Structure formats: C-alpha cells, structure tokens
Amino acid sequence: MKLLVTGGAGYVGSVTSRLLLDAGHEVTVLDNLVTGFRSAVAPEATFVEADIADAAQVLTPGSGFDAVLHFAGLIAAGESMTKPEKYWHDNVVKSLALLDAVRAAGVPRFIFSSTAAVYGNPVELPITENAVKAPTNTYGATKLTFDHALTSEAFAHNLAAVSLRYFNVAGAYIADGHEIGERHDPETHLIPITLQVAAGKREKLQIFGDDYPTADGTCVRDYIHVQDLARAHLLALDAATAGEHRIYNLGNGNGFSNRQVVEVAREVTGVELPVEIAPRREGDPATLVASSALAREELGWVPEKNTLQAMISDAWSFYRSHVA
Ligand code: UDP
Structure with a gap:
C-alpha cells in the first residue's frame, strides 16, 4: 500500500514505519520535526518536512495514498494541564485540517494514535473500549475529541477508520x-x-x-512494548473497513x-x-x-x-x- 505516516520521525511513528517498510509498503513520512528527529526517519521512506495542517501539499487529488497513519501530536499529559490551548490546537484543530485533506484526496483508510488517557479514572478494571470516557487531563480530552471526529467521518464519508488506544508505550x-x-x-x-x-x-x-x-x-x-504496538498498526490497516470506526485498546x-x-x-x-x-x-x-x-x-x-x-x-x- 502507499502510506502517509504523520509523526514518522517520532517514537511510535518511526518504529511503525520500519515495520511497514519491511512488510513491503511504500511510506511517505510527514513530520514538522518540532519533537521528532530527522535521523529516526527510515532511509527508504520519502520524507516531507511539513506540518500536518499543510498535509494537502502531499495529499493531492490523484496522489493515490491508500491510508494515512496519524501519529503526529503532543503527548505530555502534565504539560496539557498548564498549556491546554497548545493541545487543543495541535491535536484537534490541526488534525481536523489533516482529515479535510484526507477527504479531499479520497484516501480510504485512516489509523489514529489514540490513548488510554481518554478513560480518566476507570470505574472498572481492566478497561474495555466501552468504559466511561471521562479524561482527567487535556491531552486525553483532545484525543477523545478527535476520536469522535473520526466516528462521524467514517459514517458520513465512508472512511475506514481505526483508533488504537495506547496504554504506556516502552522499549525500543x-x-x-x-x-x-x-x-x-x-x-x-x-x-x-x-x-x-x-x-x-x-x-x-x-x-x-x-x-x-x-x-x-x-x-x-499498563506498559506495552513499542514493537508489539507497531505490529498492531499493520493488523489495523488490514482490518479497517469502509464506513466503520473501529476502536481498540492496546496494553498487556x-x-x-x-x-x-x-x-x-x-x-x-x-x-x-x-x-x-x-x-x-x-x-x-x-x-x-x-x-x-x-x-x-x-x-x-x-x-x-x-x-x-x-x-x-x-x-x-x-x-x-x-x-x-
Ligand atoms: N512519573 C513520575 N515521575 C516522572 C515522570 C512520570 O512519577 O518523572 C509518573 C507519572 O506521574 C505517572 C507515571 O509515572 O504516574 C507514568 O507517567 P508517564 O508520563 O510516563 O506516562 P502517562 O501515564 O502520563 O502517559
């Protein structure tokens, strides 16, 4: 498949890009390098240094991308409480611009890095996808908001969307x-x-x-090895179904x-x-x-x-x- 990986210079995005390339996919990485590292981008990937808000530069009509894997975003739960505006802007406003570009270019699949932080303090353990979503930090609230946007996008515009809710990622x-x-x-x-x-x-x-x-x-x-997490993205790409927004928790x-x-x-x-x-x-x-x-x-x-x-x-x- 021809894939666009946002945040492919970051931790989970760079490991997943490696696995995607090894599986024979064609990968373009889109990253503004604000928190990512150029050296983390796989040499076989095409690299575009740009913001996700400008994804339309790459996702042009006829560009033929089969999927977008959206890793780019801000992730520090503590900081999201002191600088919430930054999180709403980057994780929601810019992600919605990316979704506009996806729709305009007719990309059929979208895999999103969501988080366990959407659940807040759980009522019951272990946490299933149906659990109450009451984030205790702005980071979780922004990720949940974009999850909701994906649900409506899938139903209204036939997108095959998958949100993967990561618990605590670790390892290399x-x-x-x-x-x-x-x-x-x-x-x-x-x-x-x-x-x-x-x-x-x-x-x-x-x-x-x-x-x-x-x-x-x-x-x-709940800690999850980054390699196990990255593999789940390849499985999600295969499972993604037009008109559905599937959501999966990933932890041990x-x-x-x-x-x-x-x-x-x-x-x-x-x-x-x-x-x-x-x-x-x-x-x-x-x-x-x-x-x-x-x-x-x-x-x-x-x-x-x-x-x-x-x-x-x-x-x-x-x-x-x-x-x-
Ligand atoms: N934590 C800590 N000291 C630190 C960093 C994190 O005690 O220097 C705690 C944090 O308060 C939380 C846990 O470690 O209870 C995991 O935090 P982390 O930021 O690694 O991931 P999060 O669960 O917020 O995604």
Missing part, C-alpha cells in the same frame, strides 16, 4: 541492524527519565505522588506501579537509582490497565514482549548507544 525496536527508540526533549515519561538517572544525566527520579489508592500508593500503568493487561518500574530499572541497569517522592502531577489517574481482548479477537493481535524487564532492557540498550 532492536532488530536486523536497526535500533529505533524513544527520545523526547524535554523528557517527561517515567521509564526514559529513570534511564537518564541511571546514566548519570539527572540526579534523581521524582515519583509524583505516593498517596494514590493503589497497593504501594504510586500510580499504576498487567499493571505496574511507579515504584515497581523503578525496581525493575534498578535490576536492568545495575544502578541504585535515587528516588524522591514529589507532589502528585495534575491530571494523573491512579490506575490504568487495559483489556485488549477486542484487539486479540478481531485483529489477531498477541503481544510478544510483555515483560517490564524486556521493555526496560531494550530501552536501556537504545538509550546507552543513541541518547546517553
């Missing part, structure tokens, strides 16, 4: 001479920050809150507390990581654990690298050779 793609991993500047996510501490780039790890209603008082998240169904993450990072890196308990981060739900039963059933998706050890050791290996 390390295979066949390729090493692709996570680099954010500034870094806000727990595992890469823990690795920065292990590498001596940061003095200590702050754990945001230890008074949550969880077993050890720290937040619980196991929750790990922030303290447990630090323990595994200590084992993997061999470094005694200094930790300080800091105040809660605004907008953080206590526990997010996925039910991915629907993705398993309908997409045939099976996560293969589902231990925290595997994720953190791949992330550590990438970090030491490419980031530190």
